[in-house]
Amino acid sequence: MRRTFIRLLLFVLFSTMPSHGFAADQRIAAIVNDDVVSIRDLNERLGLVLLTSRIPDQEQARNRLSKQVLRGLIEESLQLQEAKRLSIGVAPDELDRALQDIAGRNKMSIEQLQQLLVTNDIDPSTLKDQLRAQISWLKVVNQRIRPQVNVTVDQLEIAVEEAKRNQGQPEYLLSEIVLPVDNPSQEQRVAADAARLVQTLSEGASFEALARQVSASATARRGGDLGWVPASTIPPELVGALERLLPGDVSPPLRSPVGFFVFQLRDRRLGKAPTGENGGVTPIEVRLSQILFEADIGNDEQLSARVDQALELRDRLTDCEAINAVADELQAPASGDLGWLNVSDLPTLLANAVGDLPEGEISAPLQGPGGVHLLMVCDRRGGEQAEADEVSEEDRQKVAKQLERERLDRLARRYLRDLRKQAFIDVRL
Numbered sequence: 001m002r003r004t005f006i007r008l009l010l011f012v013l014f015s016t017m018p019s020h021g022f023a024a025d026q027r028i029a030a031i032v033n034d035d036v037v038s039i040r041d042l043n044e045r046l047g048l049v050l051l052t053s054r055i056p057d058q059e060q061a062r063n064r065l066s067k068q069v070l071r072g073l074i075e076e077s078l079q080l081q082e083a084k085r086l087s088i089g090v091a092p093d094e095l096d097r098a099l100q101d102i103a104g105r106n107k108m109s110i111e112q113l114q115q116l117l118v119t120n121d122i123d124p125s126t127l128k129d130q131l132r133a134q135i136s137w138l139k140v141v142n143q144r145i146r147p148q149v150n151v152t153v154d155q156l157e158i159a160v161e162e163a164k165r166n167q168g169q170p171e172y173l174l175s176e177i178v179l180p181v182d183n184p185s186q187e188q189r190v191a192a193d194a195a196r197l198v199q200t201l202s203e204g205a206s207f208e209a210l211a212r213q214v215s216a217s218a219t220a221r222r223g224g225d226l227g228w229v230p231a232s233t234i235p236p237e238l239v240g241a242l243e244r245l246l247p248g249d250v251s252p253p254l255r256s257p258v259g260f261f262v263f264q265l266r267d268r269r270l271g272k273a274p275t276g277e278n279g280g281v282t283p284i285e286v287r288l289s290q291i292l293f294e295a296d297i298g299n300d301e302q303l304s305a306r307v308d309q310a311l312e313l314r315d316r317l318t319d320c321e322a323i324n325a326v327a328d329e330l331q332a333p334a335s336g337d338l339g340w341l342n343v344s345d346l347p348t349l350l351a352n353a354v355g356d357l358p359e360g361e362i363s364a365p366l367q368g369p370g371g372v373h374l375l376m377v378c379d380r381r382g383g384e385q386a387e388a389d390e391v392s393e394e395d396r397q398k399v400a401k402q403l404e405r406e407r408l409d410r411l412a413r414r415y416l417r418d419l420r421k422q423a424f425i426d427v428r429l
Contacts, residue, residue, distance in 0.1 A: 029070055031426040032077040037070065042429075044126040045069050045213075051120050053209040055200060064196040067189075068179065068214035070429060075216070076133035078419045083136035086143065090135045098131045134221060141412045148411065151403045159399050162232075170231040170352055172242055173267040175207055175224035178217035180259035182417065194253035194260040201250045207264045216259070218409035224264070227402075238263075268352055269344075286354055287379040288338040289323040291330070295371035306372040310365040313374070317362045320378040334370060337378075350375065
């Protein structure tokens, strides 16, 4: 009854107050149960997001990000309310350590960090409020959810076997930003938000900083870092989009059952199986021949011309002998027979290409460190499973920790989603 009365009072008070008698920045952006998120709160947080993400503070940028930032403020309010309900607080020294960590990462003192905020017209309390919500929620998760996360022996064995099967298959080093769709009516709005976010990233914004500020995933506190993800665990429609990215690229918005994902591909590699004390998987080696068309990798026009040359020559390269002969004919440096090479020692893009390339088949033109490559696998050896008593304890612990983190993140997201569904939320923007 008390909560309903407070909501009604807030609604009547702020809906009927004349705008000339009430500071514009104190107008309501959202009501979250008994709490109010003001326009001032939103503007201060937008300033912090723009500063940390290296985005020029312009009206267009603020408009692009305002809905995602407001959602984050709403969720922080829910997190703090839940922490209060559980009698969980944040001590001053905990907040100081968090500030010191941020200042240290930026090679500053806390005083310099606060001065930077003031210089950019951002109240230092804005950052403290955000950190307080993050620390509170971490404590809530540790108290309420972590005890439920228990990886059984059978689950660990299944995960270890899965890691073995993924040996030699592509893995992606990914960061993510997640914009959830809680009900079908939000589909178009969230899709538009995701498109605006990708546009902001394409203009040079920091992916890590934006992930910390606007992502609804539990990975937000890690700057969206997902770590190395095997291709086999990613839905096929998302893998197709990732395969078209180069390291450093950002994906378009990708729809999933949860909502819209935006990924940054940081690197790719071929997976390694957990190793045993007395054995494991022998390295994969290939005997390669290639034609290298040298080019400046920063010169798009030159690279395009080299790709055209490679496509014109490709039909002549029917086997490794033909490649070696053409290399001699062209007197192309670093071309011809390359001998036996360990696949894991190759640049990532080339390693991925030759990993699945059938023997005697010429590759598509590939951009590598020296220019454009045409590659052929003349022979292949290794990759056999050697005898081993058991997977090493270190690798088992790594797999177990990954399972625990994935389950904890999933349950934490569900917890917050349930809090949102049960809450009274009135968004005024």
